[in-house]
Amino acid sequence: MASNTVRTRFAPSPTGYMHVGNLRTALYAYLKAKSQGGTFILRIEDTDQGRLVEGAVDVIYDTLRQTGLLWDEGPDVGGPVGPYVQSERMGMFRQYAEQLVEQGKAYYCFCTAERLEQLHADQKAAGEAVGHYDGHCRDLPAEEVRRLLDAGTPYVIRQKMPREGVTGFDDAVYGHIEVNNAELEDQILIKTDGMPTYNFANVVDDHLMGITHVIRGSEYLSSTPKYNLLYDSFGWEKPVYIHCPPVMKDAQNKLSKRNGDASYQDLMAKGYLSAAVLNYILLLGWSPKGEEEIFSLEEMVKIFDESGISKSPAIFDPLKLRALNAAYIRRLSPEEFRKMADPWIDQAVHVEIDRDLLCANLQPRCEVLGEIPEQLDFFDAPLPFGPEMYANKKQKTTPDTARQALSALLPVLENLPDWNKDAIFEACKAKAEEMEVKNGWLLYPLGIALSGKQRTPGGGTDLAAMMGREETLTRLRAALAAL
RNA sequence: GGCCCGUUGGUCAAGCGGUCAAGACGGCGGCCUCUCACGCCGCAAACGGGAGUUCGAUUCUCCCACGGGUCACCA
Secondary structure: OOHHHHHEOOOOOOOOOOOHHHHHHHHHHHHHHHHHEEEEEEOOOOOHHHOOOOHHHHHHEEEEEEHOOOOEEEEEEEEOOOOOEEEEEHOOOOHHHHHHHHHHOEEEEEEHHHHHHHHHHHHHHHOOOOEEEEOOOOOOOOHHHHHHOOOOOOEEEEOOOOOEEEEEEOOOOOOEEEEHHOOOOOOEOOOOOOOEOHHHHHHHHHHHHOOEEEEEHHHHHHHHHHHHHHHHHHOOOOOEEEOOOOOOOOOOEEOOOOOOOEEEHHHHHHHHHHHHHHHHHHOOOOOOOOOOOOOOOOHHHHHHOHHHHOOOOOOOOOOHHHHHHHHHHHHOOHHHHHHHHHHHHHOOOOOOOOOHHHHHHHHHHHHHHHHHHHHHHOOOOOOOOOOHHEEEEEOOHHHHHHHHHHHHHHHHOOOOOOOOOOHHHHHHHHHHHHHHHOOHHHHHHHHHHHOOOOOOOOHHHHHHHHHHEEEEHHHHHHHHHHO
16 A cells, blocks of 8 residues: 555746746645655755855745645655655666666767767758757767777767657646657767766656656656656656646736746735735636635645646636635634734834724725725825815715715714714714714715725725724815815 | 747636636726725627538647747766
8 A cells, every 4th residue: 555655846947036836836736645645755956056046945945835835755754765855866867777778778979969960960961850869879889989989989878769669658638649759869868977867867856856746847747758668768667747737917928037926925915815826826827626716725635636727828817816815815714814914014004093994994905905004094194185186976076975974973972971983973973963964974075084085995994993093083174274 | 950849808717519608807888986096887809820520629630820849078
């Protein structure tokens, strides 16, 4: 049973940020493992020294931790098949390549860069497709190979691809895929510097780490036959492949940092909720069986099934993300919301107000935490405004009616014994009934008088309750004087 | 260009030979209401094109168009 346990891995290269497509791959790999009671492994592919970015590994750790995609084995927590950082595994590949050479499945190639360039130039001149290595060293006599090796000639080790036939495999998402072996190049396994190429290291690492399900982007679809030929050459059991369609910015372009597209970090900085982002990403290219679409990570684990993964590219829709984020915010308990909103409120409000009441009004009014400050710009100091702001046809108010309304309201508020939301509203409502006017006619001007804005997080009486008696009366009198 | 993959409303998508072709976001309209929101109700909106197979195609086959991917001593 233990030998059948699902093992998946997320193998990012530390580029300094985590884009949405990457995170989705991590999510699916995590869900696949967890839904089967399996193991989720983190492997850092840092062999591209030229692209090393300071702190990039921490971005990966932080993102995964924040989203709850905790790994069972990885660089920091260790595990039975380490090391989990690829640069620390570099020494173990040559022997595997040499084993292949002995079996006749790979060969030493001594072709120089110049010859390869010339080859490509010739192919181009002949109008042929450029690219494929011509197999010049494929069948070099053993003694010739020996001689060159002894002479210290630089070389690479190339995989000997079959020249005929087809290689096929079954992808869990895309179904059966076949390619003609003639399309396959004798790809390099070990580079001149003795290091393995990504493709080779990947296969060996995945096997050594016992990966049973490889979950990755569809860009690897066409190179998968090469991987499988390698597995077959070694006599290793092939993993199940689950290729995912790309996440697009629009119909033509993939989401990418290059285009300045949103990364997980960017979204967090804007005030999106981690759980909402993860939930949105889940739905980007995967669909649940039922109608429900809001899921916690625990629920995702229960319902995830790779058969729900779509084959076609999905365009990242910021609007849908927003809506989902808003739904998450609304589901927060008042305490949770207060905790998350406080830092954002601090950015705009430096005076004492009733924050619990504010939050009660704010919670249904923000879709992203980042838009909180702009809604609260009138608390620290009154915003200047002209009398025309009072005009509203729906409320049937004008600067003139506003003066009447505010004049009527002032004594009511001045003489109110208890200063709280309900007391204020009831008193105002009673006044409206007494005057035989609509609540809106009387109270719409109040909100404007207190804030200087037509749209505020809460009605006039709510703002009054938040600001307190003194500030309310001060602003009300000032507004009246200005009319 | 060769090869591989894809194509249902604006977007995410369900569908897996017979449906009035789900649902969500967005849009529009209404209700509620001390603003704006939330919430609730309703409306508009789709099978890329052409041949087949079949009693019957969104579903199966082929061709075309469009889109994406891939063809490195990068990962």
